[in-house]
Amino acid sequence: xxxxxxxxxxxxxxxxxxxxxxxxxxxxxxxxxxxxxxxxxxxxxxxxxxxxxxxxxxxxxxxxxxxxxxxxxxxxxxxxxxxxxxxxxxxxxxxxxxxxxxxxxxxxxxxxxxxxxxxxxxxxxxxxxxxxxxxxxxxxxxxxxxxxxxxxxxxxxxxxxxxxxxxxxxxxxxxxxxxxxxxxxxxxxxxxx
Numbered sequence: 765x766x767x768x769x770x771x772x773x774x775x776x777x778x779x780x781x782x783x784x785x786x787x788x789x790x791x792x793x794x795x796x797x798x799x800x801x802x803x804x805x806x807x808x809x810x811x812x813x814x815x816x817x818x819x820x821x822x823x824x825x826x827x828x829x830x831x832x833x834x835x836x837x838x839x840x841x842x843x844x845x846x847x848x849x850x851x852x853x854x855x856x857x858x859x860x861x862x863x864x865x866x867x868x869x870x871x872x873x874x875x876x877x878x879x880x881x882x883x884x885x886x887x888x889x890x891x892x893x894x895x896x897x898x899x900x901x902x903x904x905x906x907x908x909x910x911x912x913x914x915x916x917x918x919x920x921x922x923x924x925x926x927x928x929x930x931x932x933x934x935x936x937x938x939x940x941x942x943x944x945x946x947x948x949x950x951x952x953x954x955x956x957x
Contacts, residue, residue, distance in 0.1 A: 784848030
């Protein structure tokens, strides 16, 4: 009698099914390549190897162009996983910052407040969504931390001060209550503490 074969089903890694994560991986490789070319270029300049330094700078420029092309491709790519969507949201924050910077420069530092406010509100909302997505990813987030934190500057206190509002309000209320109690004590002829 033949033995039954046991089939194991393993869930494929998100990179295998999500084209956005493939792009993210390529972008990270290009960051490393750019850093390596830059480092070698500095070494070549230090050794007075001008032709090598010039060649490495040209390669570095091409790497940057390739990365820009991948960033453009990412804008047309449909994410197929939470991790891929998180990477796209992080890239959106970076694009919003570019819009903000362009508007600021075009107005010679006198950007209309409603435009600046709109961009900042969009960034806060996207950061909030990214925070939820990171929490949903759990331990899998460590695989994508570098690219997400680079584009969205995750970990910065973009919303953290909002978590303190209730505590700060409690402090103000306690001070007001103490002042009222002291005023009532003084009015009653007692000595304020």
